[in-house]
């Protein structure tokens with residue numbers, strides 16, 4: 408992924424349920440590039456439009472678990488699904504994890520996304536547990 412892709416990524420983020428402006432996404436992209444161990448990969452149409460992307464991050468080691476990779480986002484444009492694009496993006500993310508010697512990939516997925524769960528299970532992922540995510544705004 409590079410800067411020129413971010414306008415298309417804005418519309419994909421919206422489809423995923425995380426609406427942001429292109430400017431906000433650009434600011435995060437620049438920060439991520441500087442500070443994190445991450446993989447960001449796009450799928451493009453023949454015309455050069457971004458029709459899917461995946462972000463995978465290296466999760467820092469904790470006392471309870473060794474290092475692992477975390478799929479932060481995977482989305483394919485609604486008009487392009489069912490063509491193998493999601494599978495290709497996931498393969499690319501897995502390749503990134505292998506290259507970075509991360510032995511486990513974790514995906515947190517909203518309980519509502521039953522189609523996506525089928526897709527992941529089909530690709531060898533198992534539902535390990537279901538959790539609540541608690542947040543508190545301190546700003």
Ligand SMILES: CC(C)(COP(=O)(O)OP(=O)(O)OC[C@H]1O[C@@H](n2cnc3c(N)ncnc32)[C@H](O)[C@@H]1OP(=O)(O)O)[C@@H](O)C(=O)NCCC(=O)NCCS
Nearest residue numbers: 481482483488489490491492493494495515516520523526
């Ligand atoms: C989940 C998602 C990334 C999968 O991408 P995709 O490009 O549609 O998936 P693929 O075409 O690679 O594979 C989908 C599988 O479902 C089947 N499928 C058939 N028609 C399909 C359709 N209309 N939509 C989705 N999958 C379909 C495919 O045959 C394939 O099965 P197979 O691996 O046994 O051949 C995509 O559906 C998506 O963006 N969903 C909304 C966002 C989302 O939920 N993301 C996950 C967040 S955790």
